[in-house]
Amino acid sequence: MHNILSGKRLVAFDLDGTLIDSVPDLAAGLQAALAELGLPRPDDVQVADWVGNGAAKLVERGLAWALGESPSPELQEAGLAAFMRHYGAAPFARTVLHEGVAATLTALEERGFRLALITNKPERFIAPILGHFGLLEHFALCIGGDSLAEKKPSPLPLLYVANALGVEPRACVMVGDSRHDIQAGQAAGFATVALPYGYNHGEPIEASRPDACIDSLAALLD
Numbered sequence: 001m002h003n004i005l006s007g008k009r010l011v012a013f014d015l016d017g018t019l020i021d022s023v024p025d026l027a028a029g030l031q032a033a034l035a036e037l038g039l040p041r042p043d044d045v046q047v048a049d050w051v052g053n054g055a056a057k058l059v060e061r062g063l064a065w066a067l068g069e070s071p072s073p074e075l076q077e078a079g080l081a082a083f084m085r086h087y088g089a090a091p092f093a094r095t096v097l098h099e100g101v102a103a104t105l106t107a108l109e110e111r112g113f114r115l116a117l118i119t120n121k122p123e124r125f126i127a128p129i130l131g132h133f134g135l136l137e138h139f140a141l142c143i144g145g146d147s148l149a150e151k152k153p154s155p156l157p158l159l160y161v162a163n164a165l166g167v168e169p170r171a172c173v174m175v176g177d178s179r180h181d182i183q184a185g186q187a188a189g190f191a192t193v194a195l196p197y198g199y200n201h202g203e204p205i206e207a208s209r210p211d212a213c214i215d216s217l218a219a220l221l222d
């Protein structure tokens with residue numbers, strides 16, 4: 001069988017919904033922020049559909065749900081500050097690694113691939129979370145949603161990583177759970193691999209037409 005990694009040198013991974021199931025902590029942070037503002041609390045299932053465009057969008061979607069209309073700039077600012085404080089206080093209390101992640105990253109490294117992390121999550125949370133799971137040293141480069149001028153679905157962070165690590169985009173693969181990962185990968189000229197178990201705004205990820213769809217990360221090695 002043709003492997004999606006044939007001829008590739010760099011594998012870039014999304015974080016939330018791809019390597020980790022982080023919604024329990026993202027939801028707790030958002031619920032605490034909304035409660036602090038005297039607003040109703042969404043449940044974890046609702047919050048999962050709002051993840052994927054970074055912290056500001058998550059808060060904006062939560063506020064719009066709670067208010068029934070778009071939040072004012074002042075409320076958005078207060079909500080984002082509260083979310084960053086609450087989530088930052090416990091970014092991995094209930095977060096778990098998805099199946100096969102640690103072993104797959106190790107195996108890919110042993111096979112000579114460079115690994116990178118490209119998330120829309122604010123950069124400040126990346127190292128604490130990856131460090132907690134013992135995964136930080138696998139990645140040659142980690143980019144957050146606020147690290148560069150644009151975030152996914154822009155191809156900019158992907159092209160930045162390829163350039164910084166000296167790998168042609170056609171020798172790179174983007175692995176993610178959301179249409180933003182697939183769109184960014186397609187626009188950057190990366191091969192794209194989708195995982196169906198993450199957060200994709202309630203849509204099937206196949207609709208984004210990734211080059212491959214796999215059930216778990218370990219299938220990258222087949």
Ligand SMILES: O=C(O)COP(=O)(O)O
Nearest residue numbers: 015016052053054119120
């Ligand atoms: O913070 C988010 O919205 C999700 O980030 P991701 O890009 O790691 O899925």
Ligand SMILES: [Mg+2]
Nearest residue numbers: 014016017177
């Ligand atoms: Mg994701």
